[in-house]
Amino acid sequence: MFSTIATIQISIIYAQTDTAACNSCCTAGVPGIPGNHGNPGVSGPQGMNGVKGEQGMNGVKGEQGMNGVKGEHGMKGDNGRNGLDGIPGKLGPTGPQGLIGLPGANGVKGEKGEQASQQKSAFSVVFTSNPGRHAVSPMKYDTIITNVGNHYNLDTGKFVCAIPGVYVFHVTSLKSSGGGSVLTRIMKNGSFQVSTLVSATGYHSASTMVVLDLVSGDQVWTQPYGTSHNYYHSGSNRHCSFSGFLLYAA
Template structure:
């Protein structure tokens, strides 16, 4: 007995599965691949190669270690190595500016009075002298003071053994009606002159000078003869002619 309810009807239709297979069209041009100048020289994989079929190789993995993270603490300082050979001497440098003047130093201790340098003499002549040659050295025959024998009595010359400043003095007596012409000599050079014209009266004449002497310098008195007769007066009783000298200040 059939009721009035609808009866579902199942319609079994055949299931058709359509699989789309990509088949290249015969009229489609082949696939071209672009290549850069820096690409590998091997040709690109063709569609029929395993790579194009999905069989790709695994990417290469390279391990990179950051050394800055693994850097340890600073080690101890090593022993000092053997010094190398000295290099060639360089050229001298330019002279630097002058420094500031320093403060005045303290006074030194007093010197030894026994080491004080002295040099002095005083000699005279008792005989008169007439100059017969152009140049005549005045020689003395009487010693007043000559402790170190710096004055040579045979040559009539003082020799400097202590360099420094010296004072010299010469005194003479002129002769009546005769010319008196003398030079005080330093080595071979005239320093000062002592001159008196011929006169009826004889007079005393004097000349003095200070000279700076070096070691072995000579100081002496020389008569200079011109057209007139050159002479100095003296006698055996009194001394009219004297020559004196002494050290004022030694050289530093």
């Protein structure tokens, strides 16, 4: 390559010398036709890397490309960790009633409890002698069979309530064989409650019962209805009686 360059330089020197000699004695001729381009020269050696240029401006955003082809289904991933418990939901509606279950086994028998103290009041009185035509007044039975609490007064013929509560009273009366009748009333504080009536000929008896709600101090007794209904008969067989007892305390 260096010999070619030297040959070209020598040719240029001779040409310049001829032209100078010619110009001194000759007139310049007409320029000739340009020659053909020569062949491209051989590539020179690679130069050194230049200095890095400044960063250029951001380019304009390009148009969105077309959707690509859907890829193949990937492999199933591992199970993730359990999440935190959520907030409890609202109470749902009540479901239908279930079937009745089988009876359970009997429990162990408990210990015997203490009996609660109960207030007591009861009496039964009779005529052991014949009262005959009893006056229209409280009937004073002459014999006490039972007097629990001592609430029946033999002198007045009256039961006096000492324990408020509900009481049961019962009376039985026997009519003599003669004429007339027997009508016996149960009285409470002077007010008529119930009565028995016997008016047939001969010996006949009748009885009745009543339940009364009493307060402390109330009085209960029996007495004939009137002088035409007081033909009583009694004796050692105790045909006429009056009884009462506390059913339960108030």
